[in-house]
């Protein structure tokens with residue numbers, strides 16, 4: 387069936403500027419880490435991407451290694467581009483990354499110019515694209531000089547293979563250094579992609595301050611703690627959930643009774659706000675002004691609809707924030 391996007395797609399989404407750049411991103415973005423690989427059902431992956439676009443989600447986040455097998459999420463996305471979204475390329479912000487293991491030998495991971503440039507070429511081929519909108523260094527490399535990695539990012543922009551660059555999983559001090567090098571090269575760092583949720587708050591110590599001062603946007607990943615901060619696991623581990631899959635990164639051992647006690651209490655609080663827990667968890671992440679977008683994952687169209695529903699209620703009273711702090715301290 388031919389896809390025609392909804393005319394209403396820009397009516398309810400919010401778009402936030404990424405740091406001090408000219409680029410706006412939707413307040414909710416969709417990541418293709420799980421559920422878009424070669425092991426997954428193409429029709430479901432396609433339905434999720436198209437529903438997201440219909441809801442105003444213009445940003446899709448990928449990486450060289452997403453699958454499984456590695457590379458297959460980019461291939462899936464490439465098929466959806468070719469089949470459905472090609473006419474809308476200029477309405478889309480597509481990102482990819484390199485940093486984790488991708489191929490055999492000394493050039494298949496980390497942060498050398500050799501790896502980053504080759505990997506982006508491979509990603510572009512898999513997705514059938516001439517360029518990505520954002521190219522990230524996926525994780526800091528303790529051995530490669532930061533100058534080399536940042537020069538490689540600058541190079542991919544100058545060669546037309548990426549429009550903007552970002553960094554992911556960099557601690558605050560390395561972020562400051564990377565931002566300085568990139569600024570001097572003339573390719574400012576657009577955005578940082580750190581893990582952040584009610585259950586993982588490391589960015590609150592220093593990173594958010596650095597991002598604000600440097601004018602860099604922030605797109606936190608796993609804002610739902612891979613599904614823990616939803617009602618998904620309240621009645622056990624359901625069939626088909628991330629924790630039920632051998633290749634899922636959420637392991638059953640991470641779903642402890644202590645965590646579930648907190649999730650139950652948070653779920654009650656969300657109900658009192660007339661939201662789902664997923665919506666409250668996303669609104670809570672978006673409460674910082676530095677946050678450009680929340681980067682969610684999904685296995686079903688309904689989860690994406692639920693996430694976009696977050697925008698109906700983003701505010702928190704100080705009493706509600708206090709209750710959340712108290713639950714998280716338990």
Ligand SMILES: NC(=O)c1ccc[n+]([C@@H]2O[C@H](COP(=O)([O-])OP(=O)(O)OC[C@H]3O[C@@H](n4cnc5c(N)ncnc54)[C@H](OP(=O)(O)O)[C@@H]3O)[C@@H](O)[C@H]2O)c1
Pocket residue numbers: 416417418419420421447448524554555579606607608609610611612613614616617618626627628629664681682683684685686688689690692693
């Ligand atoms: N830069 C990095 O190093 C890095 C690392 C990890 C992720 N990421 C990026 O961040 C994206 C998001 O990560 P994530 O998938 O871990 O994010 P997440 O939003 O924390 O978790 C997504 C999972 O939560 C469940 N879920 C989502 N919405 C729900 C809802 N409304 N109700 C109930 N359950 C719901 C689904 O689990 P089920 O599958 O069980 O239904 C879904 O697969 C990735 O796709 C990737 O693009 C980046």
